[in-house]
Amino acid sequence: MKKVLVLPGDGIGTEIVAQGVRVLDAVKQKFGLQIETDHALIGGSAIDATGVPLPDETLNKARAADAILLGAVGGPKWDDLDMAVRPEKGLLGIRSQLELFGNLRPAILYPQLADASTLKSEVVSGLDILIVRELTGGIYFGQPRGIRTLENGEREGFNTYVYSESEIERIGRVAFEAAQKRGGKLCSVDKHNVLEVTVLWREVMDRLAPEYPDVELSHMYVDNAAMQLVRAPKQFDVMVTGNMFGDILSDCAAMLTGSIGMLPSASLDANNKGMYEPVHGSAPDIAGQDLANPLATILSVAMMLRYSLNEVAAADAIEQAVSKVLDAGIRTGDIWSEGCEKVGTQAMGDAVVQAL
Amino acid sequence: MKKVLVLPGDGIGTEIVAQGVRVLDAVKQKFGLQIETDHALIGGSAIDATGVPLPDETLNKARAADAILLGAVGGPKWDDLDMAVRPEKGLLGIRSQLELFGNLRPAILYPQLADASTLKSEVVSGLDILIVRELTGGIYFGQPRGIRTLENGEREGFNTYVYSESEIERIGRVAFEAAQKRGGKLCSVDKHNVLEVTVLWREVMDRLAPEYPDVELSHMYVDNAAMQLVRAPKQFDVMVTGNMFGDILSDCAAMLTGSIGMLPSASLDANNKGMYEPVHGSAPDIAGQDLANPLATILSVAMMLRYSLNEVAAADAIEQAVSKVLDAGIRTGDIWSEGCEKVGTQAMGDAVVQAL
Ligand SMILES: CC(C)[C@H](C(=O)O)[C@@H](O)C(=O)O
Ligand SMILES: CC(C)[C@H](C(=O)O)[C@@H](O)C(=O)O
Numbered sequence: 001m002k003k004v005l006v007l008p009g010d011g012i013g014t015e016i017v018a019q020g021v022r023v024l025d026a027v028k029q030k031f032g033l034q035i036e037t038d039h040a041l042i043g044g045s046a047i048d049a050t051g052v053p054l055p056d057e058t059l060n061k062a063r064a065a066d067a068i069l070l071g072a073v074g075g076p077k078w079d080d081l082d083m084a085v086r087p088e089k090g091l092l093g094i095r096s097q098l099e100l101f102g103n104l105r106p107a108i109l110y111p112q113l114a115d116a117s118t119l120k121s122e123v124v125s126g127l128d129i130l131i132v133r134e135l136t137g138g139i140y141f142g143q144p145r146g147i148r149t150l151e152n153g154e155r156e157g158f159n160t161y162v163y164s165e166s167e168i169e170r171i172g173r174v175a176f177e178a179a180q181k182r183g184g185k186l187c188s189v190d191k192h193n194v195l196e197v198t199v200l201w202r203e204v205m206d207r208l209a210p211e212y213p214d215v216e217l218s219h220m221y222v223d224n225a226a227m228q229l230v231r232a233p234k235q236f237d238v239m240v241t242g243n244m245f246g247d248i249l250s251d252c253a254a255m256l257t258g259s260i261g262m263l264p265s266a267s268l269d270a271n272n273k274g275m276y277e278p279v280h281g282s283a284p285d286i287a288g289q290d291l292a293n294p295l296a297t298i299l300s301v302a303m304m305l306r307y308s309l310n311e312v313a314a315a316d317a318i319e320q321a322v323s324k325v326l327d328a329g330i331r332t333g334d335i336w337s338e339g340c341e342k343v344g345t346q347a348m349g350d351a352v353v354q355a356l
Numbered sequence: 357m358k359k360v361l362v363l364p365g366d367g368i369g370t371e372i373v374a375q376g377v378r379v380l381d382a383v384k385q386k387f388g389l390q391i392e393t394d395h396a397l398i399g400g401s402a403i404d405a406t407g408v409p410l411p412d413e414t415l416n417k418a419r420a421a422d423a424i425l426l427g428a429v430g431g432p433k434w435d436d437l438d439m440a441v442r443p444e445k446g447l448l449g450i451r452s453q454l455e456l457f458g459n460l461r462p463a464i465l466y467p468q469l470a471d472a473s474t475l476k477s478e479v480v481s482g483l484d485i486l487i488v489r490e491l492t493g494g495i496y497f498g499q500p501r502g503i504r505t506l507e508n509g510e511r512e513g514f515n516t517y518v519y520s521e522s523e524i525e526r527i528g529r530v531a532f533e534a535a536q537k538r539g540g541k542l543c544s545v546d547k548h549n550v551l552e553v554t555v556l557w558r559e560v561m562d563r564l565a566p567e568y569p570d571v572e573l574s575h576m577y578v579d580n581a582a583m584q585l586v587r588a589p590k591q592f593d594v595m596v597t598g599n600m601f602g603d604i605l606s607d608c609a610a611m612l613t614g615s616i617g618m619l620p621s622a623s624l625d626a627n628n629k630g631m632y633e634p635v636h637g638s639a640p641d642i643a644g645q646d647l648a649n650p651l652a653t654i655l656s657v658a659m660m661l662r663y664s665l666n667e668v669a670a671a672d673a674i675e676q677a678v679s680k681v682l683d684a685g686i687r688t689g690d691i692w693s694e695g696c697e698k699v700g701t702q703a704m705g706d707a708v709v710q711a712l
Contacts, residue, residue: 074549088549118587123474139495139517145552156520157553161495164512191600193430193444196501197513226608227616230586231474244547248604252582260583 002035002309005065007058007094010044010087011282012292012345013071019294019349020069020301023321026353027305027314035309038065042094043073043087043282053090054097062094067308068275069301072282096136100267100275101167102174103135103246104303107233107253107263112326113335116258123233129253130182130238132175133246135267137167138197140243161197163242168204170270175240176212183237187218189225189245201242222249229253254279261293261334264300266307274308276300290344293332295322298352321355328355357390358665361421363414363450366400366434366443367638368648368701369427375650375705376425376657379677382709383661383670391665394421398450399429399443399638409446410453418450423664424631425657428638452492456623456631457523458530459491459602460659463589463609463619468682469691472614479589485609486538486594488531489602491623493523494553496599517553519598524560526626531596532568539593543574545581545601557598578605585609610635617649617690620656622663630664632656646700649688651678654708677711684711 004024008017021037028035040058047053053073062068073087083089094100109117109127117124142160149155172188179186188205190198202219209217220228222245228235229249233256241249254260263279278296286292299322306315329340330351336342343351362377364370377393384391396414403409409429418424429443439445450456465473465483473480498516505511528544535542544561546554558575565573576584578601584591585608597605610616619635634652642648655678662671685696686707692698699707 083549083552083555086549092550118476118479119474120476140550142514147552147556150520154521155556156518157551157556158498159517159551159553161515161517162512164506165510191603193439193442194448194496195513195515196439196503197515199439200503200511200513223603223607226582226604227611230608230611245604247547247579248582248601251579252586252608255583255586 002067003065004035004037004304005061005068006037006039007042007068007070008039008045009042009071009073009282010075011072011284011287013073013282015288015290015345016278016292016294016297017069017071019345020297022349023298023318023352023356024301026356027317030317030356031311031314033311033314042070042090044075044078046090047078047081047085047087053085053087054093059094059097062098066273067304069297069304070275070277071297072278072280074282075284077284092140094275095267096141098273098275099136099269101134101136101171102268103133104178104266104268105131105133105250105254105263105279107131107250107257109257110259110262110326113259113262115337116335117256118258119256124256127233127257129233129236130178131246131250131253132171132178132238132240133250134163134167134171134242137163138243161195163197163201165200165204168201169208171240172205172208174268175238176208176215179215179238180212184214185216185218185237187220187225187236187239189220189222189239189241189249191222192219193221205240225249226252229256250279259335261332262295262299264296264303266303268307272308274304276304290346291333292345293334294345294348298322298349317356318352321352324355325351357392358423359421360391360393360660361417361424362393362395363398363424363426364395364401365398365427365429365638366431367428367640367643369429369638371644371646371701372634372648372650372653373425373427375701376653378705379654379674379708379712380657382712383673386673386712387667387670389667389670398426398446400431400434402446403434403437403441403443409441409443410449415450415453418454422629423660425653425660426631426633427653428634428636430638431640433640448496450631451623452497454629454631455492455625457490457492457527458624459489460534460622460624461487461489461606461610461619461635463487463606463613465613466615466618466682469615469618471693472691473612474614475612480612483589483613485589485592486534487602487606487609488527488534488594488596489606490519490523490527490598493519494599517551519553519557521556521560524557525564527596528561528564530624531594532564532571535571535594536568540570541572541574541593543576543581543592543595545576545578545595545597545605547578548575549577561596581605582608585612606635615691617688618651618655620652620659622659624663628664630660632660646702647689648701649690650701650704654678654705673712674708677708680711681707
C-alpha cells in the first residue's frame with residue numbers, strides 16, 4: 001500500500017486539490033492501484049488552526065508518505081505576519097525538512113491552447129522546456145540572515161547566498177539525467193561574471209559534463225537567459241539553475257505558454273519521493289468561486305504517479321484524458337477562447353474523470 | 357566647458373561609440389555647446405593594454421568628467437580570467453567608485469519597429485516602462501564573498517546580499533521622482549516572502565510613499581514580476597528594484613520591445629553626474645563587421661545631454677533625428693524587416709547626423 005499525503009493549503013488550493021484527488025481515486029479504481037490518501041494542514045490554514053504554518057503532525061505524516069500532493073499556500077490575510085510564521089514558511093519548511101532539492105518545472109505549450117500565449121505563435125508553438133531548479137539551498141536558506149542595526153543607527157537587511165559542491169553536483173545530476181531522457185541539451189544558468197557562488201556552480205557543471213557525453217552542456221548568464229526566454233524560447237531543452245534564479249525564470253517560462261493554469265511541478269528527494277504541486281499560486285482573488293483551473297493539479301497527480309509511485313500507465317491515462325478534454329473544447333475561464341465551452345473547477349474535474 | 361569621458365570598451369563598443377561621438381560633435385556644432393571629449397580604456401581592452409580592467413588613469417578622468425559615455429565590456433577572450441581581473445570588474449568598479457547608484461533603463465516599443473517584438477502587437481504596442489535599478493549595492497558588492505573549503509573537504513561558494521535603509525531610500529526617491537514625471541505609478545519588486553533584505557526594502561518604500569502622494573505605490577514579488585512582464589507588460593509605468601533583480605528584469609523588459617539595439621541607459625550619482633551606455637552588451641560575435649546598431653548609444657548621448665549636461669534642446673534634436681531615420685525605413689540588421697533599407701553601423705550614424 002502506497003501512501004499519498006494531501007495538503008490543500010490556502011486560497012484555491014482546497015478546490016483544485018479536491019479535483020486532483022477525485023482523478024486519483026478514479027485511476028485507483030481503473031488500474032486497481034494500492035494507494036491510500038490522508039490529509040493535513042499547511043500554510044495559512046495551518047496558522048489559523050494551530051498557530052504555525054507547518055504543524056508537527058503534518059511534517060510527520062509527510063515523512064511517512066511516499067508522495068505528497070500540494071495545492072498552494074499564502075494570501076493577503078497572512079501578509080503582515082512575521083516571516084517566521086508566514087504561510088510560505090510551511091512550504092519552505094517541508095521542502096527543506098524532506099530534502100526535496102530537485103524541482104522539475106516543465107513549460108509546455110499545449111497545441112490546443114496555442115492562442116493563449118502572449119507571444120507570437122511561431123515563437124512558441126511546440127515549446128517544451130524543462131526547468132530544473134535547486135530547491136533546498138541557495139539564498140532561500142543561507143545563514144546568516146536578518147535585519148541588524150548598524151553603528152550609525154540605521155538598519156541593514158542581509159541574506160547569504162551559498163552553495164556547496166555536493167549541493168551543486170546533486171542538482172546537476174538530476175538535470176543531466178533529465179536532458180538524457182529528453183532532447184540532450186542542458187543550459188546551466190548562472191551569474192559567473194559577478195557572483196563567486198556561480199563560479200563554483202559553473203565549475204561543478206563542467207566537471208560533471210564528461211560523465212554525460214550524450215548531453216550538450218552550455219552556460220548562460222541569468223540576465224541573458226531571461227532575455228532569450230522572450231526572444232527565442234525554443235532554443236532551450238533543459239535549463240538548470242539555483243533556487244532564486246529558478247524561481248524567477250520558471251515563472252517567466254511558464255507564462256510564455258499562456259497556460260500557467262495547466263502546468264504541474266515535482267519536487268524530488270534523492271530517492272524520488274516527491275511533492276507535487278501546480279506551478280501557479282493560491283489565487284486568493286478567485287478562491288471559493290469554482291473558477292480555478294484544476295488541470296495543473298490533475299497533471300501534478302499524473303507526474304506523481306510517474307515519478308514517485310511508478311504507475312506509468314495510470315499517469316499516461318490521466319495525461320491522455322486531459323488532452324481529450326482539451327480537444328473537446330472544454331475550458332476554464334483562464335484558458336477559454338471564442339468557440340469553446342466555459343466550465344468551472346468541478347465541471348472540469350468531472351470532464352477529466354469521464355474521459356478516463 | 358563641460359567634460360565628457362568616452363569609454364569604448366570591448367567588442368562592438370568601439371564602433372557604436374564612434375557613432376555616438378559623431379552625433380555629439382554634430383549637436384555641439386549645431387547648438388554651440390561647450391563640451392570637450394576625452395577617451396580612456398576600460399574592460400578587456402584595458403586588461404590587454406595595462407593588465408587591469410579599470411586603470412587609475414581611467415578612474416581619475418572619470419572622476420573629473422561631468423558625464424561618461426560607455427560602449428560595452430567583456431567577451432570570450434577574457435572569460436577564463438579570475439573574477440578580480442575580468443572586464444566586468446572595470447564596469448562594476450567605475451559604477452561603485454563613482455557611486456552611480458541610480459540606473460535608469462527605459463523599455464520602449466518604437467512604433468516604427470512594432471513588428472520586431474516576439475510578443476503579439478496588442479500586448480506590447482505603446483509599451484513604455486522605466487526600470488529603476490539600484491546599481492552600487494546588493495549582492496553585487498556585498499561582503500563577505502568568496503569560495504572556502506569546509507571541514508569535510510568540499511568547497512562552498514558564498515555571497516552576501518545586503519541593503520541598508522539609506523541605500524534603499526536613495527534609490528526609492530529616484531524612482532518616486534521618476535514616477536512623478538511620468539505616469540504616476542511605481543511598482544517596487546522584492547521577494548518579501550523569503551528574503552529579509554526585501555522586508556526592509558518594502559518597509560522603506562512604504563515609508564517614503566506619503567511624501568509622494570501623487571504616486572501610486574504597489575509591491576510585487578520578483579517571480580510574479582517576471583511573469584507579469586510577459587503576460588501584460590503595459591500594466592507597468594516605473595518599476596524599482598535592487599541590483600540583481602534589476603539586472604534580470606531590465607533585460608527581460610528590454611527584450612519585450614524587440615529592439616534591444618535601440619535602448620539607452622543612464623547610471624546617475626546623487627548630483628546627476630552619470631554614465632550612459634546602451635542596454636545591450638559587447639556582442640563579440642559581430643564585432644568589427646560594421647553590423648552593430650549604434651542607435652542605443654546615440655540615444656544614450658541624448659540621455660546624457662538631458663540628465664547630466666542640461667542641454668534639453670540638443671537631447672530632443674537627437675531623439676527626433678533618430679525618429680526621422682526610422683520613419684525613413686533605414687535599419688541595421690537587428691531591426692530590419694521586409695521593405696526597409698538595410699545599412700551598417702557607419703551608415704546609420706551618417707543618417708542620424710544628416711537628419712539632425
Ligand atoms: C511561495 C514561495 C515561497 C515560492 C518560492 O519562492 O519558492 C513560490 O514562488 C514557488 O516558486 O514555489
Ligand atoms: C556585465 C555585467 C557585470 C552587467 C551587470 O550584471 O550589471 C550587465 O549585465 C549589465 O546589466 O549592465
